[in-house]
Amino acid sequence: MPRGVPAKLFPPHLPGLRQEQGPLHRQLYERLRQAILTGVIPPRSRLPSTRTLAANLGVSRNTVEQAFAQLDAEGLLERRVGSGSVVALPEHVRPPDGPVRAPTGRAELAPPLRARGRRVAELPLSAAPSGLLPLTPCMPALDAFPLSLWRRSLQRQSRQTGTQLLSYGETAGWRPLREAVAAHVGTSRGVRCDWRQVLIVTSTQQALDLVARLLLEEGDAVWMEEPGYLGARTAFSATGARLIPVPVDEEGLRVDEGLSRAPKARLAYVTPSYQYPLGLTMSLARRLALLEWARASGAWVVEDDYDSEFRYTSRPIAALQGLGDTGRVLYVGTFNKVMFPSLRLAYLVVPEPLVEPFLRAKSLADGHTALLSQAAMADFMERGHFTAHLRQMRLLYAERRQALLDALRREAGNSLQPVGSVEAGMHVTVKLAGRADDVALVQRAASRGLDTRPLSAHYLGTKRSSGLVLGFSGVDPAALRSAAASLASLL
Incomplete structure (x- = not known):
C-alpha cells in the first residue's frame, strides 16, 4: 500500500x-x-x-x-x-494473501514441542494443594505451629543482616543454614557429610528434578518402588528414563527383583525410613544389599527422607546414606512438611564429586533459593526451636494417628484395613475390601470435603491394590473422627 x-x-x-x-x-x-x-x-x-x-x-x-x-x-x-x-x-x-488472523485455538498458540517437551506436557499433574481439608496426606499441623517464634526469627534476621538479605545469594544456599542442616542430619539421621555437600533447594521436587537432569539420559533404567511416590516418577519420566517397577514387601524394596528386572539400572529411588505410600521400613539386610549393588554397578541411589523425623515408638531409623562408604547415595530432606508448605525450603546432600555439577544445575534452574527464609530457618534451628517443634509434633501426630485409626476401626470395621506396621510418618494407607474402585471413592470423598489419594494410582504395573492414602497430621482428632464417619458412609 x-x-x-x-x-x-x-x-x-x-x-x-x-x-x-x-x-x-x-x-x-x-x-x-x-x-x-x-x-x-x-x-x-x-x-x-x-x-x-x-x-x-x-x-x-x-x-x-x-x-x-x-x-x-x-x-x-x-x-x-x-x-x-x-x-x-x-x-x-503479514502474509501476502491478506491480513493476519488472530489465533483461535490452543494448538495454534503452542509451538511444536520436542521429544522432552512432549514428555513433560503429557505427565500427570500432582494433586492441587487443598488447604486444610481433613485427610490430606503429609499436611503438617499448622494449627500447632509456633508462629510467634518463627516471626521473631524473621524479624531478628531482617534487623541483623539488613540489606544483605535483599541482594543475590549463593547458589548453594545460606551458609549458616547449610551448616545447621549438616549438623542436624548428622546427629538425628546418621548422615555423614560436610556442610559443603549440602545444597539448599525449594522442595523435594526440585531436588529430584536436578538429579534427573544431571544423572539420567533417555533410556536409562531407574528402579522405582512399586507402589511409589508419583513426584519421583514424573521427575524421572521427564528425562525419558525407563522406569522399572520393583515391588516392596514388609522389608522394603526387593533388591533381588531389581537385579532380576534391570541389573544395570542407572539409579534407584527409595524411601527407606517410611516407604511412601505403604508405610514400611527397609530392613538392614536390604539396605546393605542395595548399597552393594550401587557400589558394584556404579549406580546411584536417591534416598528420599521426606518425613522420617516422625517416629512414635522408637528413635528415627538412621539414614541409608550413613551406612556405607560407597559415595553413591544422594540424600533428600525437606522443611516444607516439618514446618509449613509455603516455606519452600528443602535440602539435597550430594557426594563430593557431584557438588560442583549440582551447583551449576541449581544456578541454571533459579539462581538461588530465597535468602530471608533461609536465614530465618537457620536462626530457628540454632536457637533450638526446630528440635523443640519436632518433639512436640511427634507427640501431637502420635495422638492424631491413633485417633484416625480408632475412628476407622469403629466406623468402617474390616472394610478399611491399615497396611504397614510402623508407627511413623504423617499418613496411613488402608486397603479396600474386595474390588472397590478407589479412584471413584476418592472423587466421591472430595465432594464431601475429604482430601484422600487412591492407592492404585501409585503403581506403575498392571497388578494394583485398591486403597486410600489418608493424612492425619493436619487436623485435630475431632475432625478426623468426623472424616472417618463420612468416609465410612461412602463405602
Whole structure:
C-alpha cells in the first residue's frame, strides 16, 4: 500500500469506548494495537490526527494522545510533526494473501514441542494443594505451629543482616543454614557429610528434578518402588528414563527383583525410613544389599527422607546414606512438611564429586533459593526451636494417628484395613475390601470435603491394590473422627 494512505477507521474497526471497561486511553491503545498487528489497519497507513480521532470517539484529545504515545514507544507508529502518524509495521510481517488472523485455538498458540517437551506436557499433574481439608496426606499441623517464634526469627534476621538479605545469594544456599542442616542430619539421621555437600533447594521436587537432569539420559533404567511416590516418577519420566517397577514387601524394596528386572539400572529411588505410600521400613539386610549393588554397578541411589523425623515408638531409623562408604547415595530432606508448605525450603546432600555439577544445575534452574527464609530457618534451628517443634509434633501426630485409626476401626470395621506396621510418618494407607474402585471413592470423598489419594494410582504395573492414602497430621482428632464417619458412609 502506498505510503500515507489514510486508514478508514470508523466504522467498523474501532467500536465505541466504555467507561466501565477501564481507562479510555488503555482501551483505545489495545484496540489500535490489535488492529495494526492483525492487518486490519495495513502497514504504512496514516491514522487520523489526535484531534479528529478524539472528536469521532467523543473523548478528550489527551486520551488519544496517551494511546498514540504508547504505540509510538512500542514501535507501531511513526509520529512526525506536521505529517501525522503512520503505521510503522513493515509489509513483510503479514502474509501476502491478506491480513493476519488472530489465533483461535490452543494448538495454534503452542509451538511444536520436542521429544522432552512432549514428555513433560503429557505427565500427570500432582494433586492441587487443598488447604486444610481433613485427610490430606503429609499436611503438617499448622494449627500447632509456633508462629510467634518463627516471626521473631524473621524479624531478628531482617534487623541483623539488613540489606544483605535483599541482594543475590549463593547458589548453594545460606551458609549458616547449610551448616545447621549438616549438623542436624548428622546427629538425628546418621548422615555423614560436610556442610559443603549440602545444597539448599525449594522442595523435594526440585531436588529430584536436578538429579534427573544431571544423572539420567533417555533410556536409562531407574528402579522405582512399586507402589511409589508419583513426584519421583514424573521427575524421572521427564528425562525419558525407563522406569522399572520393583515391588516392596514388609522389608522394603526387593533388591533381588531389581537385579532380576534391570541389573544395570542407572539409579534407584527409595524411601527407606517410611516407604511412601505403604508405610514400611527397609530392613538392614536390604539396605546393605542395595548399597552393594550401587557400589558394584556404579549406580546411584536417591534416598528420599521426606518425613522420617516422625517416629512414635522408637528413635528415627538412621539414614541409608550413613551406612556405607560407597559415595553413591544422594540424600533428600525437606522443611516444607516439618514446618509449613509455603516455606519452600528443602535440602539435597550430594557426594563430593557431584557438588560442583549440582551447583551449576541449581544456578541454571533459579539462581538461588530465597535468602530471608533461609536465614530465618537457620536462626530457628540454632536457637533450638526446630528440635523443640519436632518433639512436640511427634507427640501431637502420635495422638492424631491413633485417633484416625480408632475412628476407622469403629466406623468402617474390616472394610478399611491399615497396611504397614510402623508407627511413623504423617499418613496411613488402608486397603479396600474386595474390588472397590478407589479412584471413584476418592472423587466421591472430595465432594464431601475429604482430601484422600487412591492407592492404585501409585503403581506403575498392571497388578494394583485398591486403597486410600489418608493424612492425619493436619487436623485435630475431632475432625478426623468426623472424616472417618463420612468416609465410612461412602463405602
